Amino acid sequence: MKHFLWSCRFEPTDYFPFPNEVTLNQTRELFKAPHLASAVLLFSTFLVGVVGNGLYLWVLGVKMRRTVTTLWFLHLIFCCLLATLLIPFFAIYVLLGFHWVFSTAICKLHYTCTDLGMFSSVFLLAFISLDRYALTCHPIWCRHHRTLPRAKKLVMGMWLVAFILSAPNLAFRKTYMVDGSRIICNNSYSLSEDWNGTEMQAKVQLAVFTVQFLLSFLLPFCTIAACYVWMGLEMKVKGLAQSGKPFKVMVASVVSFFVFWLPYHVYLCLGLARNVSASLKETFLVIVTVTFCFNVCFTPVLYLFIGETFQQVLRTSLLALVKAAFDEDLNTDESGPESSGRQGPEISSMEMEKN
Secondary structure: OOEEEOOOOOOOOOOOOOOEEEOHHHHHHHOOHHHHHHHHHHHHHHHHHHHHHHHHHHHHHHHOOOOHHHHHHHHHHHHHHHHHHOHHHHHHHHHOOOOOOOOHHHHHHHHHHHHHHHHHHHHHHHHHHHHHHHHHHOHHHHHHHOOHHHHHHHHHHHHHHHHHHHOHHHHHEEEEEEOOOEEEEEEOOOOOOOOOOOHHHHHHHHHHHHHHHHHHHHHHHHHHHHHHHHHHHHHHHHOOOOOOHHHHHHHHHHHHHHHHHHHHHHHHHHHHOOOOOHHHHHHHHHHHHHHHHHHHHHHHHHHHHOOOOHHHHHHOOHHHHHHHHOHHHHHHHHHOOOOOOOOOOOOOOOOOOOO
8 A cells, every 4th residue: 555645756956855665664763752742842832822812912912012122022022923823834844753854945034043943042031131230239320320322222133143143044054865864854964965965064054053043042141141140249238129929930941941941052052963873862852852842932921920929810811911021111211311112001900819
């Protein structure tokens, strides 16, 4: 009996390949358990993430006053939503055993947007950390210099830098046939059409990975950790925090960034290394998928749950939760010059029980 699957007898430049015959063994090899589990988790994340991030974006963009703080998180949630909308393409890619069935143009655009979302989100997390550090340790400077127009310029500059760092995908990301049975979507830094590559290409790949690791993980992580450590010490010395919630937010921010992003870069590193077992790569694939799903879906919600009991969260509306999460920062924003731009509809305050 003949089985028809997405197969490989076509040129890498073909846009929409058609299915072809494969053997029963190839069919079983195609749908490996880690690939199937990762794809199911990714599709579930897509459904939850679109609804959750969409609601969160609506609250921040429409129902709350535009301040410096809400501006940071508005763009951060947009990055999460962008990553969520790209999930179906990658889920199908993983489900088919890393066999790309879409066009070369989609291959380039997909990974450009993926890197754009990654760089912009980590840059925003670093901005948020620096902003909170400045509010805590340099309130006088913030009162005169922390304004909404300047924050908008920083955000626009951040998006520009993120796009520049992501743009090489438009030039070097291509589709290739490998193993005589699969089409993959990957970067090629050589003039050769042979994906096995050369020693020079391997060195360029290593250099690109190093730059990406430094700019999208190590430097932002050090910035976030340093800001929150310094801010925590300052708050403890001056007695600025009357409850443990600010410290919980700080610890959660540092730990979540480290836990969510480190497996991704380890997985990329394994892809560059030689003689790495397939089982190890598949294990990290599942880990990366899980951390990615939590990152795009539940990181925004993390700030709402910290410092509140589960019953309080259930009894509180989404609008009141978001307002409570940013209440301190909004009061600080309003004290500075030109801190608020356009005014959104006022949110009715709702009393929340404190722990």
